[in-house]
Amino acid sequence: MRIGLTVPSFKWPGGPGQIGEHLARIASTADQAGLASLWVMDHFFQARNNGRPEDPMLDGYTALSFAAAHTSRISLGTLCTGVTYRHPGLLGKLITSLDVLSKGRTYLGIGAAWYEEEHTGLGVPFPPVAERFERLEETLQIILKMFSDDQTPHLGRHYRLDRPLNSPPPVGRVDADRPHPPILIGGSGERKTLRLVAQYGDACNLFDTPDLPRKLTVLREHCARLGRPYEAIEKTALTNFPWKDDPRNDPKAAVAHLTRLAGWGIEHAVVAMPGIHRPDAIAALAKVAEEVADVPPQEH
Template sequence: MRLGLQVPNFTWPTEEGALGDTFALIAERAERAGLYSLWVMDHFFQIPVVGPAEHEMLEGWSALAFAAGRTNRIRLGTLVTGVTYRHPGLLVKTATTLDVLSHGRSYFGIGAAWYEEEHRGLGVPFPPLAERFERLEETLQIALQMWTGDERPFRGKHYQLERPLNSPRPVQQPHPPILIGGGGERKTLRLVARYADACNLFAYGGREQLLHKLEVLREHCETIGRPYEQIEKTTLSSLRLSRDGRNGTLSPAAAVDFFGGLAELGIDQAIFSLPNVHELEPFELLATEIVPQVEKIAVAGR
């Protein structure tokens, strides 16, 4: 099983001018701890479940490019890019650039977008949900076309590209893995089955909810004749780690048990955030007591 770190919060007890230094240190520590991947949200305002909108928020793709320059092995992705934020052709160029400059370490994380306040605040159109899903599917089609080198015009309902040229090509072939975030059963998981290499589901809802979402995904795969096993299953959660499990935190042994429970459900990669990510202790625990044990855990169905 693999572990990934999401950094959703950039408001740390350090001077604001040290934000870049702290984020670089987090990326370096994550890599040294043996984590498989590093993720940031693609938002422009902080989201309500994390903090006030006014809190610091780095633009996602720029932050990942910065992290790529400070690391050598860890994979990098947005969890996830809202389809409304960037024109698809430019988004594919951005994602390809990260893959090229990181020597093939990028994920293409994308979703239908939901945070209306930042759209309104920054003047970004926020279409109805049904249209956002239409745009998401067209964006996925455009990405796959551009990554094959097919420069024929794309004529969609929402997007028209006269020459979807993408040079240079990504390092990863046939393309960076596409991860679609969200657990919507009628639309999101259907798009995962048809277009994606990976999905991301919330782990907060518990075992039964995860099992249900995975079964729905399996049914969508069966409908189109795609092997369910081709799709990397990832989850998102938030963990508080400490050496002794004090004050409601997880000890290393408890964390290993938590990740083992996800592996039993068929989760390939558990992505988590750390409220104290700016501190050294959680990375020491990950490096010495958690990652080495979790890497030995077999994923059900693999």
């Protein structure tokens, strides 16, 4: 099992003037500790499940670019970019630029968007859910076109790109058949989201909830219908380490927590834990990551 770290909040000691210092230390420490990935949310406002909308929230790709300059090995991505946030042509260019500058360490994390308050607050259109999923599928088609250097026009229902030129091309690659940065699609909707994962994605991102094994079963069924190998999809899950499972407090509980996810079929756990700006946080998580590195995911 691979272990990543997510940064869900920038409310750290010292206020805005110290955010950069904290983020640089977190990114470089996670990189040096051997963690597999580093993630940030892509939101305009802080999500209410993590704090108040008024709490500090950085632009996701600015934060990742900053992190890329302080790291050399760790993978970087958002959990997740809402399809409504940026025009797909600009998003393709943005992801490719980050991938080139990080030497192929970028995931494209994307989803249908859900946080209406931040959209209305900044005047960003927030279409109905059905349209957001239409836009998500069309955006995935456009991004894959840009990744493949196909410059033929895209004339879709929601977007028109006369020449989706993308130079320089990305340097990251999933494998020989998909020579581009991995596309991670976040969400657990069984009818639409998991079908999009099977059709377009290289990774899913699910929540650590009791129905997670069933979600993976549904994903397998979508893959079978579409003729896509289920094994080609990286199974990731976002999991929260409360204080009782925090590796600083109880490493055995943290190992058990992650082993349970592997037993459900998860290959890559993205961990949220409190106090990640503290010097001991990432070191403790890295020790737990070593403990579970050889724990294989169980197929269902």
